[in-house]
Amino acid sequence: MTIENEDKTTANWMKEAQKGYIRMGVLILLNKKPSHGYEIMKEINSRTKGFWQPTAGGVYPILRDLEKSGYIKGHWETQKNRRLKVYKITQSGELILRHSILKQTEIFNNIGVLFREFSRDVLNVEATDGSMPTIPSPFTPFLEEEVGSNRSLKELENERKHIRVTVKRMQERLKILDKRIVEIKKDTQTDSSEKRA
Numbered sequence: 001m002t003i004e005n006e007d008k009t010t011a012n013w014m015k016e017a018q019k020g021y022i023r024m025g026v027l028i029l030l031n032k033k034p035s036h037g038y039e040i041m042k043e044i045n046s047r048t049k050g051f052w053q054p055t056a057g058g059v060y061p062i063l064r065d066l067e068k069s070g071y072i073k074g075h076w077e078t079q080k081n082r083r084l085k086v087y088k089i090t091q092s093g094e095l096i097l098r099h100s101i102l103k104q105t106e107i108f109n110n111i112g113v114l115f116r117e118f119s120r121d122v123l124n125v126e127a128t129d130g131s132m133p134t135i136p137s138p139f140t141p142f143l144e145e146e147v148g149s150n151r152s153l154k155e156l157e158n159e160r161k162h163i164r165v166t167v168k169r170m171q172e173r174l175k176i177l178d179k180r181i182v183e184i185k186k187d188t189q190t191d192s193s194e195k196r197a
Contacts, residue, residue, distance in 0.1 A: 022054055023062050024104070027089060027097040030072055034088035036079075037063055063087060071096055 022044065029035060029043055040063075041054045063085075066072045071093035074085045089097070 018052060019058075019062075022052065022058065023066065024097065024100050025052075026059070026062055026066065027071065027093055027100075030087055030089040031094060031097060034086050036077075036084040036086050038084075040087075066093070 025044055026040055029040055037059050041059050044052050044054050067074055071090060072087045073090050074087045076083055077086050
């Protein structure tokens with residue numbers, strides 16, 4: 001498989017996953033306050049620091065589907081001489097949101113175990129201090145009131161320590177890979193020289 005095919009496959013997987021995550025993100029945001037579609041798109045973009053850039057073509061079908069399913073309810077308002085449909089979460093929406101977050105947390109915990117095994121077995125990253133890299137939940141930006149505002153000094157310092165340890169391990173891994181690449185290139189040049197002689 002070529003790198004281009006790998007990139008396309010990964011992009012398709014991420015696109016499918018994002019649809020479900022944006023659906024849950026919309027419910028989380030509407031659970032905080034009623035909003036119209038454009039506000040939701042801006043908030044998702046802002047909270048994910050541009051990682052998710054939902055479009056009207058992506059968000060409005062989700063809003064229609066959630067409304068049709070009874071998870072949200074929309075009503076028309078006039079704001080600055082414009083008619084906007086403002087949505088709010090329903091009781092059914094709150095229930096499905098809670099259930100979805102519990103299920104997603106379970107999935108991320110299981111994926112986290114696989115990720116740590118992969119890091120240990122394939123990347124040779126071993127944590128002796130319990131700071132093995134973890135996969136962040138895609139819902140963290142939605143669940144925080146303001147990104148980073150609720151976090152204590154200790155939480156921020158722990159995250160910084162975790163990032164530094166991870167960077168150090170990746171730098172060590174890069175040195176090992178660089179050394180191995182140099183060895184392979186040297187062996188290849190030696191083999192080529194011997195064949196010509």
